[in-house]
Amino acid sequence: MTGGRRAFGRSEGRAGNGGASHPWKGEAGPMRRASPSRETPVLSPERRPAIEDILTTLWTALQRLFTGDPELLGIVLLSLRVSGTALLLSTLLGIPLGVVLGLKRFLGRRAVIALLYTGMGLPPVVVGLVVYLLLSHSGPLGALGWLFTPKAMVLAQTIIAFPVVAGFTMAAVLGVEPALRTQILSLGATDWQAAWTVVRQARTGIVVALVAGFGSIISEVGAVMLVGGNIAGSTRVLTTAIVLETRRGNLELAMALGLVLLLIALFLNGLVLWLQGRSIER
Amino acid sequence: MNAEKIFRLEQVRKVYGRREVLAVEELDIFRGEILGLVGPSGAGKSTLLRLLNFLEPPTSGRIYFQGNGYDGRVPLPVRRRITTVFQRPLLLEGTVAYNVAYGLRLRGRPDCREKVAGMLERIGLSALAGEPAHTLSGGEAQRVALARALILEPEVLLLDEPTANLDPYHVALLEEIVCRQNREHGTTIVWVTHNVFQARRVAHRVGLLLNGQLVEVAETRSFFERPRDPRTAAFVRGEMVY
Numbered sequence: 001m002t003g004g005r006r007a008f009g010r011s012e013g014r015a016g017n018g019g020a021s022h023p024w025k026g027e028a029g030p031m032r033r034a035s036p037s038r039e040t041p042v043l044s045p046e047r048r049p050a051i052e053d054i055l056t057t058l059w060t061a062l063q064r065l066f067t068g069d070p071e072l073l074g075i076v077l078l079s080l081r082v083s084g085t086a087l088l089l090s091t092l093l094g095i096p097l098g099v100v101l102g103l104k105r106f107l108g109r110r111a112v113i114a115l116l117y118t119g120m121g122l123p124p125v126v127v128g129l130v131v132y133l134l135l136s137h138s139g140p141l142g143a144l145g146w147l148f149t150p151k152a153m154v155l156a157q158t159i160i161a162f163p164v165v166a167g168f169t170m171a172a173v174l175g176v177e178p179a180l181r182t183q184i185l186s187l188g189a190t191d192w193q194a195a196w197t198v199v200r201q202a203r204t205g206i207v208v209a210l211v212a213g214f215g216s217i218i219s220e221v222g223a224v225m226l227v228g229g230n231i232a233g234s235t236r237v238l239t240t241a242i243v244l245e246t247r248r249g250n251l252e253l254a255m256a257l258g259l260v261l262l263l264i265a266l267f268l269n270g271l272v273l274w275l276q277g278r279s280i281e282r
Numbered sequence: 283m284n285a286e287k288i289f290r291l292e293q294v295r296k297v298y299g300r301r302e303v304l305a306v307e308e309l310d311i312f313r314g315e316i317l318g319l320v321g322p323s324g325a326g327k328s329t330l331l332r333l334l335n336f337l338e339p340p341t342s343g344r345i346y347f348q349g350n351g352y353d354g355r356v357p358l359p360v361r362r363r364i365t366t367v368f369q370r371p372l373l374l375e376g377t378v379a380y381n382v383a384y385g386l387r388l389r390g391r392p393d394c395r396e397k398v399a400g401m402l403e404r405i406g407l408s409a410l411a412g413e414p415a416h417t418l419s420g421g422e423a424q425r426v427a428l429a430r431a432l433i434l435e436p437e438v439l440l441l442d443e444p445t446a447n448l449d450p451y452h453v454a455l456l457e458e459i460v461c462r463q464n465r466e467h468g469t470t471i472v473w474v475t476h477n478v479f480q481a482r483r484v485a486h487r488v489g490l491l492l493n494g495q496l497v498e499v500a501e502t503r504s505f506f507e508r509p510r511d512p513r514t515a516a517f518v519r520g521e522m523v524y
Contacts, residue, residue, distance in 0.1 A: 180372045186335050186440075187385040187430065188362035201375060 061256035072253070076260050079237040082150050083218045086157035090165045090213050093158075095206065098169025102202075103181075103195055113170070119163025124156075125222030131156040132226045148229040153237070156223040161213035168212050172205020173198060207275050211268050218264060287346070288313040288438060288470050289334060294343035296329050296494075304329045304494045306343075311438075316464050316471040318485030318502070320478055320517070326494040327474040331440045334472060336361045362389070366440040369447065371427030373415035378407060381415050381426050385434045394433075401433045405459060421452035428456060432463055439463065441473045445480065457484055478518060482506055490514050 064072055101113060133139050135147040135155075146152040176198050184194045199206070221239035228235035230244060238257050245254035289311035296304040304326040311317055311334075319327050332338050333345060336356040344351045347360060365385070373381045379398050386394040402408045405425045410418065418426065424444055431439060441460065445453040461484055463469050475481050481488045482502060489499035490513070498511045509515040 177372055179368070179370070180374075182332075182337060183366075183368055183372050183427075184384075185337055186364075186366040186368075187388060188358070188365065188434065189388050190358060193388050197374065 057252045057255050060252040061259055064252065064256045065259060069256070072256055072260070074233065075236055075238055075241050075257065078150065078235075079218060079239075080264075082153045082224070082237060083157055083214060085154045086161055086217050087165075087210065087214045089154070089158045090161040091210060094162045094165030094209070094213065095169050098166040098171075098206075098209065099173055099195070099199055101166070101170040102173025103198065116163050116167050116170070119159075120167045122160060122163070123222070124160050124216075124220040125226065127159050128156050128223030128226035131159065131223065135227065147227060148231060148235060150228070150235060152227040153224045153235060156227045157217040157220065160220060160223060161217045164216050165209050165213040168209030169202075169206050172202040172209060175205060176201045204275070207272055211272050214268060215265065219261060286313045287311065288348060290346040291333075292344050292346070294333065294340045294345060296326070296333060296338075297341040302494060304333070304340075306330065306496050309489070309496055309499065311470065311472060313437075313470055314464070314468045315486045316461070316473060316484055317499075318481035318488040319472060319474045319491060320476065320481050320488060321491035322476065325491040327491050328442050329494075330491065331366055331442050331472065331474055334438070335364050335366045335440055337366075362434070363436060364438040364440065365431045365434055365436040366442060367424075367427050367431050367444045369443040371423045371444075373418070373423055373426060376415060377412050378402070378415055378418065378426055379411040382429045382433055385430055389434075397433060401429045404432075405429045406455075421448050421455075424448060424452065424456065425459075428459060432459075435467070436469065438470045438472065441471065441475075443474055443476065446476070453480070460484070478506075478520075490517055492517075 097112075097116075101109060101116070131152060132147065134141045135144065135152050136142055137147075144151075146155065180201065181194050181198055184197050185191075189197065219239060221243060224230075224235070224237055225240050225243070228237070228240065230236050230240040236244075238261050242254045242257045242261075245251070245257065287310045289309070291306050291309040293308075294304065294306045295302060319330065321327050333340055336345075336347075336352065339352075339354050342353075344353050346352075347356075347364075350360075352360075374384060379402065382401055383394050383398045386397065399408065399411070402411050405428065407422060407425055407429070410422065415423070415426065424447075428444065439460070445456050448456065457480070460471060460473070464471050473481070473484060485502050487499060488502050488505040490497040490505075490511070492513060498505065498509060498514045500510070505514065506518055509518060
């Protein structure tokens, strides 16, 4: 860990230190130093050690990851718990809505779809702001006392993931050949049986919907930062920890957290490919 | 042919939007017969089959099935006595055996291995029972579609141009399977086709639909050799009549 800090101290240490005391000013630091008049030329031999430093940091990060660092583990578990719960809630709300929108034609359906599409593009930081206002002491839900707790983070992430899950589910159901339903009904299916069969045929797309929903929240930083507050041991998750540790100059920890995020993404993609199974080979 | 009417249509009309696609004054279908329905594309043949399968209600008029008249929602047990094989078979993801057993499972009969095996043998696809359905050729897929319908032992089998996309071997095979079903089990068949030769080969009676209207229904021989309506005569000769 110290290796990383030492390694980056030469070129970026000031940014890290500055970030620790003045988080928001910290971002401007490296940009100022990027000026050619003050920075070492890019191709200068003095830059070369930086690559070694990155590799050293990466190695230290991997060590932290695989030795079960309790701080790192706590952050990872909280991230999975918050985003997992939000995904569960989004699934319970989003899949039925997506299926209904995909199968049924009713008055106001287009309006619901328009709202859903808008929801799919919601900036997480705006969701965070709205949830913050709702849960703040003077807000309508202030009495719940959820602000700066994982519950607030779950609420914000559910609002972000739910339209994604519902929208992708609807697209998956709409992707099933419409004539299939007629053929199923002609074989004696009830409306429910036909709907269930269509949903089963769309299952690959629905799994993708869930992964997309999870991806949209596990990697999201704006909303959880605003409503969670990034409190150590309480509301600090992977993304907010990466921001903080980068500013502090704890680059190896930030890197380790980033690696965990990448591994989660990799695991999820592997899971999707496995679940899609042979259908993807068509 | 048994004279018992299994279907009777009275003043049945079907309108989509402002377009009237079907207007059948009267049509009787007898138990145990093969009724061939011919006509050009867009004549209303498939619409008529959807109404007969009670997949949608007529806009007006009444459809009698085994003496009971229906003009709206039809009880599930009644609907389950009729099934359709479509021109383009859409099979479910899963094995061939899974697809053949699908309709039985819908009826709460999951333990149907022997029946499925017997049906697969009957259509000559036993060797492919465990294969994924999406790997089948067009002809094989249509045989599976026929098998998943026949395994339900329907009283009425509706065929919506099931051989339109098939090679001559599969056409002959399907015709043989369907005709045997009719002979051995007395299943009533309504066979929509645009191929007049096929209608002549398989049907006991043939009807001509033009622009949603039933021009003529007659015994197959009369239909082809002594058509009453000049439009029927023209259609049989292969002339454009629409």
